Amino acid sequence: MSALGLVVAELPALPLHTAGKYVAAAYIVLFLVVLIYVAIMGIRLSHLERDLGELLSLTASSPEEEHPAEPAPDTGVGAAEQQSDAQRESAPA
Amino acid sequence: METSSRVPARPLQYGRGLRPLSIATVVAFAASLSLVFFYAPLEAEQGFLQKIFYVHVPLAIVALCGFVLGGLLAIQHLRTRDPRWDMRSYVVIHMSLIFALATLITGSIWAKGSWGHWWVWSEPTLVSFLIIFLLYATYQPLRFAIEDPERQARYASVFAITAGAFVPLNYVAVNLSTAYLHPRVFGSTSNLPASMSFTLLVSLVAMALLFATLCKFELTAKHARSQMRALRRRLAGESLDAPRGRSAAPAIPHATASGAGRVVAAPTAGRAVL
Numbered sequence: 001m002s003a004l005g006l007v008v009a010e011l012p013a014l015p016l017h018t019a020g021k022y023v024a025a026a027y028i029v030l031f032l033v034v035l036i037y038v039a040i041m042g043i044r045l046s047h048l049e050r051d052l053g054e055l056l057s058l059t060a061s062s063p064e065e066e067h068p069a070e071p072a073p074d075t076g077v078g079a080a081e082q083q084s085d086a087q088r089e090s091a092p093a
Numbered sequence: 094m095e096t097s098s099r100v101p102a103r104p105l106q107y108g109r110g111l112r113p114l115s116i117a118t119v120v121a122f123a124a125s126l127s128l129v130f131f132y133a134p135l136e137a138e139q140g141f142l143q144k145i146f147y148v149h150v151p152l153a154i155v156a157l158c159g160f161v162l163g164g165l166l167a168i169q170h171l172r173t174r175d176p177r178w179d180m181r182s183y184v185v186i187h188m189s190l191i192f193a194l195a196t197l198i199t200g201s202i203w204a205k206g207s208w209g210h211w212w213v214w215s216e217p218t219l220v221s222f223l224i225i226f227l228l229y230a231t232y233q234p235l236r237f238a239i240e241d242p243e244r245q246a247r248y249a250s251v252f253a254i255t256a257g258a259f260v261p262l263n264y265v266a267v268n269l270s271t272a273y274l275h276p277r278v279f280g281s282t283s284n285l286p287a288s289m290s291f292t293l294l295v296s297l298v299a300m301a302l303l304f305a306t307l308c309k310f311e312l313t314a315k316h317a318r319s320q321m322r323a324l325r326r327r328l329a330g331e332s333l334d335a336p337r338g339r340s341a342a343p344a345i346p347h348a349t350a351s352g353a354g355r356v357v358a359a360p361t362a363g364r365a366v367l
Contacts, residue, residue: 023141026203
């Protein structure tokens, strides 16, 4: 008998008589809630992975000459504008 | 769609601490289940059926505390106008609603085993919890009904505060009721032995950790998705000011390295912040 089998043999038997099905149902509900959530997260993760793949293909098919780096879009305030300005100024003509 | 909301200067990392939190949750749940089935004694009257309480009661407590926490986070949102607090309030209430649904289901299962009925309308505890659940079930439709993100966040915060204040008031009202049948776990009528109290406490900690972990997962996933959408728009050269689709989910702000940020439209539901 394996070590796990010995441990299980030492554990007290659960009184799974008439109430057993209700207790099992309640714990299965909790398990299902977590399981459904994990499944939803898995679907979201697969979407994220697909989006990431599309972005990678987009960057691979669009060399920098075709889409030159644009300044930070419109109303970037404060440090963002200063940073983009600094980048433009430091770029070679 | 630019907003006047203050956006945090430092980059957000919702995923920070997620791994230790997840491990702690798994360990706590393993300990909780072991204690429930192999340590806590059988209750004299209900016998094995009483084991449902170790999942039902922590679910209810965490759900109710989550609703109150959602209200507190909404107060913080109204005080600071920082959309991060609105996002946290939204996620906490969303998760509490799921926990409340699980509470209702496990409670009904216990009622069927103990009373022979799935639901007893004359029991104030059950009905009051159902009222709270139905109240918060209107939270998502309320958000979805308002298109403007600023107004949506503000109205949702007011709702969360009002409903959050209703939860403890409701608890007090039910406790003042004398004609209850529902067993009291905490309070003067409680006489749980130490082994049962300890098991219940560990179960409560495990459930609270599960709640925190799921909330953190949700925040991290939403943040990652909004960042992905923002990156897609930037790479595609699309305008960041295009009108957004209607969505119940609030914007997730994240700051760039430079510290500037704003809410922009997302291609479908939801928004991204650059």
